[in-house]
Amino acid sequence: MQDVITIALAKGRLAEKAIAVLEKCGIDCSQVKDPGRRLVLRDETGAYQFILVKPSDVPTYVDSGVADIGIAGKDTLMEENRPLYEMLDLGFGRCRLCIAGFPDAAQRRGITVANRRVATKYPNIARSFYAARGETIDIIKLNGSVELGPIVGLADEILDIVESGKTLKENGLVVLEEVCPVSAHLVVNRVSLKTKGNKIKALIAQVRAALEEEQA
């Protein structure tokens, strides 16, 4: 019986490009492209199984070993901070994690404020970012529309994704500081890399070649 490789794919923004990369590697993704309500899908050869998961859950599935491989944003990987092998930067899903707020908040940057209120979907990243500069913060965990935080007076600043900058601009906010660049990464379960190493390494070589061909 052949070893099936299970790939955790994030639904949402990253899905289309992740599928395009896998297809470039010759993997049949027809079921994944038209899943209906199914969450577990296979390629035509049965060599690959795909599970469609919420983007922020990709590290959980890969760390647990339910999936051998996952594709997720660097933001999610940093937030979850699981012991996974980050094998490849896939180069799509590019955006930035930034601290943002009203323009006048810029004047308060660099001043240590007690219990700065920071709204974010990324409490762990926020905690370590501010801790590195010796600031403790009050984290206000939101699950979306994070830009509302300063507008309604719930938070002094936000830590969130900025892509085009449109959401900030249309809400009168500005980037105060960049935390880090973000793009989609391919991650591998540590045990799978040993037990299914040949297949996983072969796939990674194919993905790398597909990315290089795209850049050429």
Ligand SMILES: Nc1ncnc2c1ncn2[C@@H]1O[C@H](COP(=O)(O)OP(=O)(O)OP(=O)(O)O)[C@@H](O)[C@H]1O
């Ligand atoms: N404008 C953007 N906003 C949010 N994420 C972006 C953006 N551009 C690229 N990304 C990347 O896409 C990934 C998936 O984003 P998506 O919006 O599909 O899921 P999500 O709603 O953030 O996830 P979840 O529902 O699990 O919280 C992000 O983790 C990030 O790496």
Ligand SMILES: O=P(O)(O)OC[C@H]1O[C@H](OP(=O)(O)OP(=O)(O)O)[C@H](O)[C@@H]1O
């Ligand atoms: O710089 P921009 O191109 O405007 O993109 C950034 C926005 O996109 C994301 O929100 P999303 O659309 O995922 O909605 P959400 O508020 O529900 O998280 C992110 O959280 C920002 O709000």
